[in-house]
Amino acid sequence: MATAQTNARLAWDTVLDLGDDGAPLVARLERALRDAVHAGRVPGGSALPPSRVLAETLGVSRWVVTEVYGQLVAEGFCEARVGSGTRVATGAAAHAVPKHPARAAPVPAGAALRLDLRPGVPDLRHVPRSAWLRALRDALADAPDADLGAPDPAGHPAARTAVVDYLARARSTCASSDDVVVTHGAADGMARLARALRSAGHRAVLVEDPSWGRLRDVARDAGLVPVPVPVDDDGVDVGGLVAAADRTGARAALVTPAHQFPTGVALAPGRRDALVSWARDVDGLVIEDDYDAEFRYDRRPVAALQGHDPGRVALLGSLSKTVSPALGLGWLVLPPRWRVRLGELAGGPEPSTIDQLALGGFLTGGGYERHLRAARGRFRRRRAALLDALAAALPGLPVTGLAAGLHVVLGLPDGVTAAAVVAAAAERDVAVGDLRRYRVTASPGPASPREALVVGYGNLADARVEEAVAGLAAAVRERSRR
Known part of the structure; x- marks a missing residue:
């Protein structure tokens, strides 16, 4: 691709080969951008073209470009900042999540079709743009000078406090702000936790079968082998999980207790107790993906499993399914021992401080x-x-x-x-x-x-x-x- 505008910090002149392998345009453009970064043709920190410019250059709809940018921002591969567009994150080539075409992709086939019955996509027509813009303006206007330095690897204290207060109200969690890490989303949080598990000697992670593929992929990329466990009408089969753990030595399990994806069931109360008991018995960890848990229509959502045993359950959450993946913000609530281990590892680029302060204001001000x-x-x-x-x-x-x-x-x-x-x-x-x-x-x-x-x-x-x-x-x- 080429445009008339060039700059040492811009990546507007990079050639992107979308290919023609039958995959959706969204998947092909996402792959082309990743390949350009991995090959060093687009270095970290480079500014990508505005969505309208790139869409016109490639002859695709602007929606295709914004969908790809939103996904890459949600993963932490790119950063989106008000006034500076979308940029490749520093260190993206080292910390990016590689694609695995044979496994479930984050954007299912047919993503560019007009009638959207895809799962896992929020209502993009009703993103609260005005409320989020106010939160961003307030964050930038009110931030003290000291907050404009390098971000805290765990997240800004105000954002962590806002997250923990919201989760206590809405999800009945039990944690302090010190237990929270602000992330780029659930995939980023899982990647960080998977690296911590690997460094602690874990070699496998138990996963629901079927389940959302992205979190399995980031665990695999960190060196953990996903071990499938069947799901039935009562959620993950804990008896089967224990048997798989005994067979493989796995002591970590990734589950969706509130609303299993894709079967749509909730984990039965007896199985919730049994799952936490297993983690205690084997000195293990349950990783709770709080996938769309806020959306329950016949009753109040069930409480997060994390509140059942904060020492054995880590909670993943984000704004991706509730607001938009383009915001690229989420959280990870950790037991103290894992918080310490996570802090000992080098992570990827943190969300910008301004975005984190905006998240804090969005939560505390009632906008969310x-x-x-x-x-x-x-x-x-x-x-x-x-x-x-x-x-x-x-x-x-x-x-x-x-x-x-x-x-x-x-x-x-x-x-x-x-x-x-x-x-x-x-x-x-x-x-x-x-x-x-x-x-x-x-x-x-x-x-x-x-x-x-x-x-x-x-x-x-x-x-x-x-x-x-x-x-x-x-x-x-x-x-x-x-």
């Missing part, structure tokens, strides 16, 4: 909770509309998952594969997820559930629900006839 209340009402209504549309267009097909989160699971007719329906839906401009892409094991075996789709509604406009379901239903019927 106002946003969540509005989002819960919107998602509750949208989920109900989606279920009604699915029942009318695809009667008889099972729809499962708690009244929570941003997705449901749709079972398919016998003999119809999810992969085939995903492809047929893409031809109708509908993006949807295949449950199998989130599995750890390539071949789950004859006892595995029927073929199913993971149908998201977070980033689907209310007015498009029936249109999206009609396109999906047409794809299912087409594949049923073959």
Whole structure:
């Protein structure tokens, strides 16, 4: 790519080869940018082109570019600062999360399609831009001079205090501000914790099967072998987890107790107790991914597992699913022994102090909770509309998952594969997820559930629900006839 503007600190003239391997444009552009950084053609600190400029240069939609920038910022690979655009983070080449095309990608295939039924994407039309901009302005205006130096590796004290106070109110956690590390998001927090586990002698981590692939990938990249554990209607099978731990020597487990992804179940109370008891017995650690836990529509969300045993549970959280991954902010709540070990390791670039102070103001000023209340009402209504549309267009097909989160699971007719329906839906401009892409094991075996789709509604406009379901239903019927 080339533009008329050049500068020693700009990366506007870098050639990006998107290739043509059939992958979505989002995935191809993300890969091209990573490759350019890893190859040294775009050094750390370089400014990337504005999204509009890069979109025009490459002949793609601006949405494709902003989606890629948002993902890279969420990982800490890039930094987005008001007034200075998007930059490659210093040290990104060393600390980036490599891509694994064979495993579940963070942006599912069909990401650029018009009707968005992808899971794991928040409502990007309702990002609280004004509230966040006020928080940023206040942070910059009010920050004392001493705060404008290098960021604290663990995070600014004001941000950590705001996080711990919010989590105590909303998630019933038990921690002090000293136990909190401010991160670029859940993937960044998992990467830091995985490196700490590896340095402490851990060689494996138990993971739910199926589950979100990004956190498994960062654990693998840190040197930990993901060991799959099955999930059923009561959440992760703790008996199977204990057996897998005995077989492999694993003493760390990554779980989603509040709302399992992608099956949509909650961890049963007895299993919560059994999981924590296992961690105590083996001197282990439970890593709780608090994936979209704030979105429960039939009752109050269950309390975080961290509050059950703060000495054995580490909590991962972020704004990526509740607000936007483009903010690139999250938190990691650690037991004291792991906080110390994490502090002994060199980490990647920290979130900017101004962003952290803005996070603190957003939490303490009530902006975040106002946003969540509005989002819960919107998602509750949208989920109900989606279920009604699915029942009318695809009667008889099972729809499962708690009244929570941003997705449901749709079972398919016998003999119809999810992969085939995903492809047929893409031809109708509908993006949807295949449950199998989130599995750890390539071949789950004859006892595995029927073929199913993971149908998201977070980033689907209310007015498009029936249109999206009609396109999906047409794809299912087409594949049923073959």
